[in-house]
Amino acid sequence: MTSLTAKPSACPIDHGALAGLKTPTGCPVSRKAAEFDPFEDAYQQDPPEYVRWSREQEPVFYSPKLRYWVVTRYDDIKAIFRDNLTFSPSIALEKITPTGEEANQVLASYNYAMNRTLVNEDEPAHMARRRVLMAPFTPEALKEHEPMVREAARAYVDRFIDDGRADLVDQMLWEVPLTIALHFLGVPEEDMDTLRQYSIAHTVNTWGRPKPEEQVAVAHAVGNFWQLAGKILEKMRRDPSGPGWMKYGIRKQAEHPDVVTDSYLHSMMMAGIVAAHETTANATANALKLLLQHPSAWREICDDPSLIPNAVEECLRHNGSVAAWRRLATKDVKVGGIDIPAGAKLLIVMSSANHDERHFEDPDLFDIRRDNSSDHLTFGYGAHQCMGKNLARMELQIFLEELTKRLPHMRLCEQKFTYVPNTSFRGPEHLWVEWDPAQNPERRDPRLLDTVHPVRIGEPSRHAISRTMIVESATRLPGDVLRLRLKSPDGRPVPRWTPGAHIDIECGDSGLSRQYSLCGDPDDARTLEIAVLRDPDSRGGSRWLHENLKAGDKVKVRGPRNHFRFDEGAQKVILIAGGIGITPIGAMARRARQLGIDYELHYSGRSRACMAYLDELRQLHGERLQVHASDEGGRCDFAALLGRPQAGVQIYACGPVRMLEALEQCCAGWPEDALRVEHFHSTRGTLDPSKEQPFEVELKDSGITLQVPADQTLLAALRGANIDVQSDCGEGLCGSCEVRVLSGQVDHRDVVLTRAERDANSKMMACCSRAACGKLVLEL
Ligand code: HEM
Numbered sequence: 001m002t003s004l005t006a007k008p009s010a011c012p013i014d015h016g017a018l019a020g021l022k023t024p025t026g027c028p029v030s031r032k033a034a035e036f037d038p039f040e041d042a043y044q045q046d047p048p049e050y051v052r053w054s055r056e057q058e059p060v061f062y063s064p065k066l067r068y069w070v071v072t073r074y075d076d077i078k079a080i081f082r083d084n085l086t087f088s089p090s091i092a093l094e095k096i097t098p099t100g101e102e103a104n105q106v107l108a109s110y111n112y113a114m115n116r117t118l119v120n121e122d123e124p125a126h127m128a129r130r131r132v133l134m135a136p137f138t139p140e141a142l143k144e145h146e147p148m149v150r151e152a153a154r155a156y157v158d159r160f161i162d163d164g165r166a167d168l169v170d171q172m173l174w175e176v177p178l179t180i181a182l183h184f185l186g187v188p189e190e191d192m193d194t195l196r197q198y199s200i201a202h203t204v205n206t207w208g209r210p211k212p213e214e215q216v217a218v219a220h221a222v223g224n225f226w227q228l229a230g231k232i233l234e235k236m237r238r239d240p241s242g243p244g245w246m247k248y249g250i251r252k253q254a255e256h257p258d259v260v261t262d263s264y265l266h267s268m269m270m271a272g273i274v275a276a277h278e279t280t281a282n283a284t285a286n287a288l289k290l291l292l293q294h295p296s297a298w299r300e301i302c303d304d305p306s307l308i309p310n311a312v313e314e315c316l317r318h319n320g321s322v323a324a325w326r327r328l329a330t331k332d333v334k335v336g337g338i339d340i341p342a343g344a345k346l347l348i349v350m351s352s353a354n355h356d357e358r359h360f361e362d363p364d365l366f367d368i369r370r371d372n373s374s375d376h377l378t379f380g381y382g383a384h385q386c387m388g389k390n391l392a393r394m395e396l397q398i399f400l401e402e403l404t405k406r407l408p409h410m411r412l413c414e415q416k417f418t419y420v421p422n423t424s425f426r427g428p429e430h431l432w433v434e435w436d437p438a439q440n441p442e443r444r445d446p447r448l449l450d451t452v453h454p455v456r457i458g459e460p461s462r463h464a465i466s467r468t469m470i471v472e473s474a475t476r477l478p479g480d481v482l483r484l485r486l487k488s489p490d491g492r493p494v495p496r497w498t499p500g501a502h503i504d505i506e507c508g509d510s511g512l513s514r515q516y517s518l519c520g521d522p523d524d525a526r527t528l529e530i531a532v533l534r535d536p537d538s539r540g541g542s543r544w545l546h547e548n549l550k551a552g553d554k555v556k557v558r559g560p561r562n563h564f565r566f567d568e569g570a571q572k573v574i575l576i577a578g579g580i581g582i583t584p585i586g587a588m589a590r591r592a593r594q595l596g597i598d599y600e601l602h603y604s605g606r607s608r609a610c611m612a613y614l615d616e617l618r619q620l621h622g623e624r625l626q627v628h629a630s631d632e633g634g635r636c637d638f639a640a641l642l643g644r645p646q647a648g649v650q651i652y653a654c655g656p657v658r659m660l661e662a663l664e665q666c667c668a669g670w671p672e673d674a675l676r677v678e679h680f681h682s683t684r685g686t687l688d689p690s691k692e693q694p695f696e697v698e699l700k701d702s703g704i705t706l707q708v709p710a711d712q713t714l715l716a717a718l719r720g721a722n723i724d725v726q727s728d729c730g731e732g733l734c735g736s737c738e739v740r741v742l743s744g745q746v747d748h749r750d751v752v753l754t755r756a757e758r759d760a761n762s763k764m765m766a767c768c769s770r771a772a773c774g775k776l777v778l779e780l
Helices: 031-035 041-045 052-057 074-082 101-109 125-132 139-143 146-160 168-173 175-185 189-207 212-238 245-255 262-293 295-303 305-318 389-406 446-450 541-548 579-595 614-624 638-642 657-666 714-720 755-760
Strands: 060-063 068-071 165-167 325-329 333-335 338-340 345-348 432-434 467-477 481-487 501-506 513-519 527-533 554-562 572-578 598-605 625-629 649-654 675-677 695-699 704-708 738-743 763-765 775-778
Touching (some): 031 052, 060 338, 068 074, 074 345, 101 212, 146 168, 146 175, 146 389, 165 168, 168 262, 175 189, 175 245, 175 389, 189 262, 212 245, 245 262, 262 295, 262 389, 295 305, 295 389, 305 389, 467 527, 481 541, 513 527, 513 579, 527 541, 527 579, 572 638, 579 598, 579 649, 614 625, 638 657, 695 714
Parallel strands (some): 068 345
Antiparallel strands (some): 165 432, 325 345, 333 338, 467 481, 481 527, 501 554, 695 704, 738 763
16 A cells, blocks of 8 residues: 555645545555645656656546646546536636735735636636637738748847857747737737746746745736736727737727626736747747757758648647646546545646557657647647647747758757746746857858748648658468558657557558558567458558558558557456457457456457468467357357446457447447447547438538538538638537538537527537538538
């Protein structure tokens, strides 16, 4: 037993105050939980590493030092973000370290009254405000800022390019995002210099642990910042015309005084500067540090700038600038199976979620070609997801483009990285780099500066996430199956994967790509293996692979990615494969054997002669393998196998649809989740076609009419027709995919629109809502 309750006399924790708390260890607070201290250097240096133990053993725990519940796994954190009614954001800007009387008096002397902005506002006020203030964040509106961002970045690089050595944070990365933030907000140039001094104070005040003697100085800085924000606001009110998000807010106040309140405007004037500045400055410093620590990735983006957008997403995932965020439980609720009482405060560690192997394959690997990097939670998720994320992305992309173009030979100096101790905003205080100015490419070719790459916002391009691999061998297996072993062209290890994972493989220039489960041995760092069944009804994918690929060929591959995860904590598993479904199931059987999990493996096929991998499976699994060959009358009797639910047993199945349907029927009496079947596609935004109706949409502005089939969302149909509609969450939570409806009744399925708006029937969320009748006309 690791609990501190084992030695009550030595225990620093007041267990009385924690009555009723239960952790997986059975003790109120485990030793690791008791030791957790996010103000320690170890957390600052590497938050996901610092809480690795938690992700693995105790994903939801109570921290007595912080007096917060801490949540560290991806799915739990996303579920919290998704439900902003149960998990209120109201404490997001509260001081995490309560200050002493003297500091409080100082703040009061400045009439400091930081209140609700957006990030800490509850519903329904929040969504109403977010929607009124959204327009300046659309990709089209942001495009206007691109020349200013590029110009600022270039001017700062000009200042040090011939020096051979620079602290990128001090000499560029702190100031340029601040200048851009102030421009974006519409702050007059003359106030910029004064504001620069105060920004950091808000971070320390809100998320830090200033010592009592520091608190007073911080309070003066915060108070001054607050007053200055008020003065700037007054100045803007006198003339709210012209560009800038805060000016836009002032103009909107005239139309919606109850939505855009005075208190909001003053609080946002101050919080907005921090939201737009420090987050992005830190993100850029983290990204450059990470890239320079991985010279091959740095070289790749120097050679091919089209890889930059996905590299940015991977940097935000691997080493993001907002490490953790906060929510308040508004009722008794379970998180990850742990009871959390109403009123509990939660620290949700997104930097840990971003390294959760349950969501990201080989999560600690820095892989700029990862195909789900942008699933990271660094920008939050759902109703409050960062509104400025595309501005931040634009800045990161432009900074990286300018630096890779002008200083590709830059390298990190020897140094120790330091961070401002706080739970949430994280980036190195200094980033020293050096280079040989004589090698600056623009000295040889000044025209270099004329080339610029378009900023890419949204989904990464296929090119950016594809990796080239070489076919090491292509062999025929029974049943018209082609076994392909793929290796890296440069002999580097292949990406690691877990059983159930798949890759996408491109079929030459045919424009087709197909997904195949990885089989073989996940411990084999040299090759990835897939098995491709030639499908007689193939639309070209499997046929192309069978007819064209041979050893030595190059192929483009995306992934690995896993939507069919194997629970390594299972007590017993029943593994069922039909035909080529053996590929993920075989990998799971191998893993179960390795881990000593009790398992049985059922493999069905038409005849033994056409069942791939049979000999290998027999050798590896012996008696545990049961072969069911129809030509021997040996069909697997699912009813007998699964007739009675068995506690603690999980069933994994992959095979033809009919087999999976039969299994679902047989498992009707089993606990929900006991049966897990292979889904190649993420369930996000997918529909149950048996319950949906197809419908027609007419796009008035574009003059086209589209059919939306039962298995497709309106958003997917629009994108398929090259109509660019913004979208973030894909499940009707965030409001970014709103489209205007001109006629036709909508079946609303979002949580964004109010009842009155639904009744008015003039808007809909394209990601989830559909037509209630056969046709909609949209203003697109
Ligand atoms: C909200 C991160 C840049 C404006 C947030 C949230 C996070 C975040 C974690 C809270 C999300 C939630 O509760 O679900 C970041 C990061 C940035 C960045 C990592 C840079 C890399 C920006 C920029 C702006 C901005 C440049 C520009 C003004 C906002 C606003 C919200 C927000 C207005 C509140 C949205 C709402 O509550 O509806 N951001 N942010 N952020 N961010 Fe950012």
